[in-house]
Amino acid sequence: MAFKNLINSKKLTVLFATLLLGGNQLLMAAAAPAATTEVSEEAQAAMWTGVGYYVLMFLLVCVGVAIVGRIVKVYDLTNQLQGKTATNWNNIMAIGFAVFLVIGMFGAFWSFIVQGSMNLPESASVHGVKTDNMFNITFGITVIVFIITQILLFGFSYFYRGRKDRRAYFYPHNNTIEKVWTIIPAIVLTVLVVFGFFTWRTITNSVDVKGDINIDVTGHQFAWELRYPGADQKLGKKHYKLVGGSNNLGVDFKDKNSFDDMRADTLVIPVGRTIRLNIIAQDVIHSVYMPHFRLQINAVPGLPTYFKFEPTITTAQMKAKTNDAKFEYLLYCSKICGDGHYNMKKIVKVVTPTEYNNWLLQQKPYLNDALKSELKVAGILPNDGAANQVALNN
Numbered sequence: 001m002a003f004k005n006l007i008n009s010k011k012l013t014v015l016f017a018t019l020l021l022g023g024n025q026l027l028m029a030a031a032a033p034a035a036t037t038e039v040s041e042e043a044q045a046a047m048w049t050g051v052g053y054y055v056l057m058f059l060l061v062c063v064g065v066a067i068v069g070r071i072v073k074v075y076d077l078t079n080q081l082q083g084k085t086a087t088n089w090n091n092i093m094a095i096g097f098a099v100f101l102v103i104g105m106f107g108a109f110w111s112f113i114v115q116g117s118m119n120l121p122e123s124a125s126v127h128g129v130k131t132d133n134m135f136n137i138t139f140g141i142t143v144i145v146f147i148i149t150q151i152l153l154f155g156f157s158y159f160y161r162g163r164k165d166r167r168a169y170f171y172p173h174n175n176t177i178e179k180v181w182t183i184i185p186a187i188v189l190t191v192l193v194v195f196g197f198f199t200w201r202t203i204t205n206s207v208d209v210k211g212d213i214n215i216d217v218t219g220h221q222f223a224w225e226l227r228y229p230g231a232d233q234k235l236g237k238k239h240y241k242l243v244g245g246s247n248n249l250g251v252d253f254k255d256k257n258s259f260d261d262m263r264a265d266t267l268v269i270p271v272g273r274t275i276r277l278n279i280i281a282q283d284v285i286h287s288v289y290m291p292h293f294r295l296q297i298n299a300v301p302g303l304p305t306y307f308k309f310e311p312t313i314t315t316a317q318m319k320a321k322t323n324d325a326k327f328e329y330l331l332y333c334s335k336i337c338g339d340g341h342y343n344m345k346k347i348v349k350v351v352t353p354t355e356y357n358n359w360l361l362q363q364k365p366y367l368n369d370a371l372k373s374e375l376k377v378a379g380i381l382p383n384d385g386a387a388n389q390v391a392l393n394n
């Protein structure tokens with residue numbers, strides 16, 4: 001009978017389920033790195049010590065809560081036996097709700113002030129201003145709804161707590177209230193979604209048109225490769241079957257536009273010109289993420305993606321605006337694409353058109369000496385003709 005009670009005990013089932021869930025999470029978290037790399041015995045021992053530690057902590061907390069519960073219960077029963085009034089738990093819970101509302105609201109306010117100050121500086125692109133407007137409006141609406149609903153929720157629990165001299169009013173249904181809290185959020189959400197849809201359309205609807213400057217951004221584990229067009233302003237064609245050796249982007253040298261293409265380590269772009277990034281990945285999905293320009297788009301193997309934008313603030317101007325001499329715009333990968341993911345970061349420099357032209361003159365040609373000799377061996381370039389061809393195309 002006792003065993004049957006134990007099996008049927010809800011508390012035991014909950015405890016078991018929680019332990020199972022918590023344990024699984026810990027084991028999965030610990031096993032993930034173990035699957036990719038060799039784990040030493042010491043590390044494995046440390047892992048199990050960690051799991052044991054958390055299980056023990058959990059059990060201790062459970063025991064602590066159970067002990068406090070028992071003490072309170074004994075205190076209550078003693079009071080009742082002595083004819084004193086029992087503890088009014090309804091009042092305690094109601095005050096707890098009110099305190100939680102005040103502390104929670106202060107916490108939200110504090111996080112706005114502290115985390116809010118870590119926000120990105122003003123948008124450095126034309127379309128980014130639209131994205132920011134949309135974000136601010138959505139944020140404003142959700143903050144107002146958050147404040148109203150939290151005050152209603154916790155205030156209601158406080159003011160309408162259980163009292164002996166008051167009976168709960170049985171109020172099972174009200175069609176008008178149901179309509180109000182269904183239709184108003186539906187309208188607000190529809191407006192936000194449509195607003196977002198049109199904003200996204202205005203940002204992307206001219207993406208197929210070539211920009212003033214077209215730059216290839218290729219992602220692979222774990223770096224970004226940049227290819228700029230040469231004096232002809234045209235990037236040569238690429239084909240994945242040509243990837244190999246020094247031609248790691250698979251540039252097609254049967255296309256004469258390829259000869260003056262250039263490689264660059266830093267993404268340098270002139271202010272006030274439209275830049276079109278031609279984006280692709282060579283292995284897994286990466287994502288071009290340039291937060292200061294409010295720009296993000298996936299880099300997908302086999303599926304070229306594009307983003308066209310116009311930078312509005314040079315790096316030097318942004319250094320002055322943010323009062324940070326070390327400020328740099330950055331290009332990140334925002335897909336967790338492997339264990340070297342953190343490495344996929346490039347500096348982006350927004351400069352004046354004159355600075356851009358000067359910088360461009362100093363960049364290395366994609367068709368370097370190693371690649372030239374490989375192409376000669378492969379018979380794609382004539383043995384002594386490459387240099388002339390480059391000259392012709394310039």
Ligand SMILES: [Cu+2]
Binds near residue numbers: 285287341344
């Ligand atoms: Cu990546």
